Amino acid sequence: MKSTLKIVLTFVLCTGLGIWLSRLAIDNWPTVKQAFVSKQHLYYTSDAALESEFNQATPIDLNWAQLMPEEDHQVIARYQQNSEPQNLEQMTAKVMRSINAAKDQQYQGALISTNTTAKFADKMVNISGFIVPIDFYEDQSVQSFFFVPYFGACIHLPAPPPNQMIFVQLERGFKDLDITNTYTLTGKLQIELFEDLMGTSAYTLELVSIVPFYGKSNDFRSHNIN
Known part of the structure; x- marks a missing residue:
């Protein structure tokens, strides 16, 4: 009985590990390919x-x-964020940043x-x-x-x-x-x-x-x- 249970647990563990590794490889395949594929x-x-x-x-x-x-980077980072708003509060904050950015001469200067x-x-x-x-x-x-x-x-x-x-x-x-x-x-x-x-x-x-x-x-x- 113990031997059968051990086999079952080993199978489940290996299957789960295989699924996790497969998903990891799929998610990161572009980066892996970039590192190892011979580039023409x-x-x-x-x-x-x-x-x-x-x-x-x-x-x-x-x-x-x-x-x-660095000084330009800091000015731009003050107003620009990579993440998209997920709720009304974040959307409101984004609109306010846009309004403030339009009035900030330092920011407008950094853009050019x-x-x-x-x-x-x-x-x-x-x-x-x-x-x-x-x-x-x-x-x-x-x-x-x-x-x-x-x-x-x-x-x-x-x-x-x-x-x-x-x-x-x-x-x-x-x-x-x-x-x-x-x-x-x-x-x-x-x-x-x-x-x-x-x-x-x-x-x-x-x-x-x-x-x-x-x-x-x-x-x-x-x-x-x-």
Whole structure:
């Protein structure tokens, strides 16, 4: 009897553990895939000097919050929250924050801030986000684009602050673009202002490569600028 009970308990425990591990794997599969799947280069530079510089460097993994000075980040965090209101009280608080934000000149200034962080200037970096094309070559490959932290920026939603946008120029050949997909760019980050009708960026990137990003957007976004 004891032996049978032990077998039953072992079976139940193993089944429960298997279900838990399966759910954990499903919930975190994008992140797991991002870490282990071999990434296909959708674009790679033909600039020998830039490639040589890249090969001698260890790229820094950046998130978007690191490109925003702390003082700007604190001002924006005062009014913007990632979570959606769950009840009337939270909805009322959100409306009041919006009213106060509209009157706060410091906050309005942070939304168009060109203030940058010099720590990563002229460094090889990896950063993930969304591509907003600006110009195309005659063969319809992308000639230049803004790189941004959330989908719809500059198109369906207002442009992020300039210190949350990166301007990128590239050679002919990059046609495999889906603006709803996320990508990881590798290249040399520079502090340089670029202005266009679609928006203004405070950074540029000398692009080495583009690869798909398989993780969740929250893996590279530490705040919500919209």
